[in-house]
Amino acid sequence: MSAFTIAVAGKGGTGKTTLTGLVIRYLIERRKGPVLAVDADANSNLNEVLGVHCEGTVGGLREEALGTAGSRPHGMSLDEYLDMRIAQVITEAKGFDLLVMGRPEGPGCYCAANNVIRKYTDHLLDSYPYIVTDNEAGLEHLSRRTTQDTDLLLIISEPSVRGILTAGRVNGIVDELGLKVGKRVFIVNRVNGPGLPEELKETVEKQGLLLAGTVPADELITQYDMQGTPLVKLPEESRAVSALYKILDGLEIP
Ligand SMILES: Nc1ncnc2c1ncn2[C@@H]1O[C@H](COP(=O)(O)OP(=O)(O)OP(=O)(O)O)[C@@H](O)[C@H]1O
Ligand SMILES: [Mg+2]
DSSP states (O other), X not given: OOOEEEEEEESTTSSHHHHHHHHHHHHHHXXXXXXXXXXXXXXXXXXXXXXXXXXXXXXXHHHHXXXXXTTSOTTOOHHHHHHHHHGGGEEEOSSEEEEEOOSOOOSSOOHHHHHHHHHXXXXXXXXXXXXXXXXXXXXXXXXXXXXXXXXXXXXXXXXSHHHHXXXXXXXXXXXXXXXXXXXXXXEEEEEOSSSSOHHHHHHXXXXXXOEXXXXXXXXXXXXXXXXXXXXXGSOTTSHHHXXXXXXXXXXXXX
């Protein structure tokens, strides 16, 4: 069985990581879990939303592998060494595991390390029913995606023309690059008031975006942020969580 994969995209600071964390929680609570959470943002912070301490990163491991020739246990090949270590950079938590990609590679030849890592992560993809990836802002990461297809892409924006235009560009790039995306929906986050302001609806339509719903600006999120409380601990009745759950209920996630 191969996993159902969900990813987020959108302008910086629109709430991608927050919503990714809450999607993971939804899958654990409402679906059959377990979830592999992948933090693909070089400035990783999904672990904070999820309230777990991250053990290490794939990037860090790649760097480490280059320097280990001398310190590897006697007779252990690079492959064997990476195989052993990569299991240790996965953080295990209740209902989900977290894999943090970390910084992308620097100069130097990483081919051997990359191959082993790729082999391992491909294999991981088959062992979870759900994989949810938090991405960095911008569009470059979309073109770098080579490993997996996405079943559901959540394009996130704040309620602003600029945010919606960025979302429209994401939408366009997905087509241009011929990325394999099963379903693509648009969510406007941090909305004040009952729904999307009238003046923005037209912009959404012009961009050809399929609006799945809006998530309100939530005072509780601001409060949790201030106190450093992981956002996955928000009560289910909170405005943001209940709105997002309602959207997800309508997306026919298997
Ligand atoms: N619905 C909401 N109501 C209030 N605050 C929110 C809401 N959604 C997100 N936030 C806050 O907005 C800020 C940015 O959110 P987040 O880090 O999830 O965005 P991001 O898109 O992942 O940012 P980046 O592009 O830097 O990765 C955070 O402080 C978050 O707590
Ligand atoms: Mg983020």
